[in-house]
Amino acid sequence: ELKVEQNPLFLSMQEGKNYTIYCNYSTTSDRLYWYRQDPGKSLESLFVLLSNGAVKQEGRLMASLDTKARLSTLHITAAVHDLSATYFCAVPSGKLIFGQGTELSVKP
Amino acid sequence: DTGVSQNPRHKITKRGQNVTFRCDPISEHNRLYWYRQTLGQGPEFLTYFQNEAQLEKSRLLSDRFSAERPKGSFSTLEIQRTEQGDSAMYLCASRPLGTSGETYLRTDTQYFGPGTRLTVL
Numbered sequence: 001e002l003k004v005e006q007n008p009l010f011l012s013m014q015e016g017k018n019y020t021i022y023c024n025y026s027t028t029s030d031r032l033y034w035y036r037q038d039p040g041k042s043l044e045s046l047f048v049l050l051s052n053g054a055v056k057q058e059g060r061l062m063a064s065l066d067t068k069a070r071l072s073t074l075h076i077t078a079a080v081h082d083l084s085a086t087y088f089c090a091v092p093s094g095k096l097i098f099g100q101g102t103e104l105s106v107k108p
Numbered sequence: 109d110t111g112v113s114q115n116p117r118h119k120i121t122k123r124g125q126n127v128t129f130r131c132d133p134i135s136e137h138n139r140l141y142w143y144r145q146t147l148g149q150g151p152e153f154l155t156y157f158q159n160e161a162q163l164e165k166s167r168l169l170s171d172r173f174s175a176e177r178p179k180g181s182f183s184t185l186e187i188q189r190t191e192q193g194d195s196a197m198y199l200c201a202s203r204p205l206g207t208s209g210e211t212y213l214r215t216d217t218q219y220f221g222p223g224t225r226l227t228v229l
Contacts, residue, residue: 004150033217042199043151043220088150094164095141096201096218098150 006099021074023089033090079106112221128186133202143199197223
């Protein structure tokens with residue numbers, strides 16, 4: 001059974017700092033998705049990583065995928081308050097299997 | 109707006125009542141998914157359709173739950189004899205599916221609707 005684990009589950013950061021969220025998954029997959037969810041809202045697609053070594057960047061967020069290690073990272077550079085949200089990684093298996101989410105809080 | 113829409117957005121019901129939710133996917137998206145999300149957790153898969161065919165159902169989908177997509181467009185999710193444990197956000201997502209003869213585009217991102225928040229009293 002495919003399992004997806006994220007860490008940390010909670011992250012409190014100061015504005016301007018850098019940090020990385022990790023996503024590990026238990027079976028082979030050549031794709032991985034990152035989503036953002038604001039409180040009480042639905043999920044917004046951030047990145048689709050389609051192959052080993054894929055790297056995507058959007059603003060202060062950069063995601064990468066290592067299919068051999070079954071690991072994806074979401075790196076936050078110089079965090080700002082607007083990035084406060086919960087971030088999910090998801091691995092496809094017909095449907096999507098989601099991690100538990102990382103609740104990010106960026107404080108001034 | 110051409111995104112995924114869901115109705116109602118909020119539903120409060122008493123235990124034992126039946127509820128039905130509707131999802132309208134993005135036009136021409138063949139695949140439609142239902143997920144359930146409880147507080148502090150990631151979405152959990154319930155079921156999905158390719159056109160009007162229901163292709164997979166999760167163990168989470170007890171016999172009180174039924175989903176349909178009669179014409180391959182909108183879908184409904186019904187919960188009979190609701191229980192307090194059914195309280196959750198119910199999310200619908202859709203995605204396109206490449207057909208034979210075309211280059212298979214890896215555009216398999218699932219696009220989520222705003223969700224229906226169910227509270228069972």
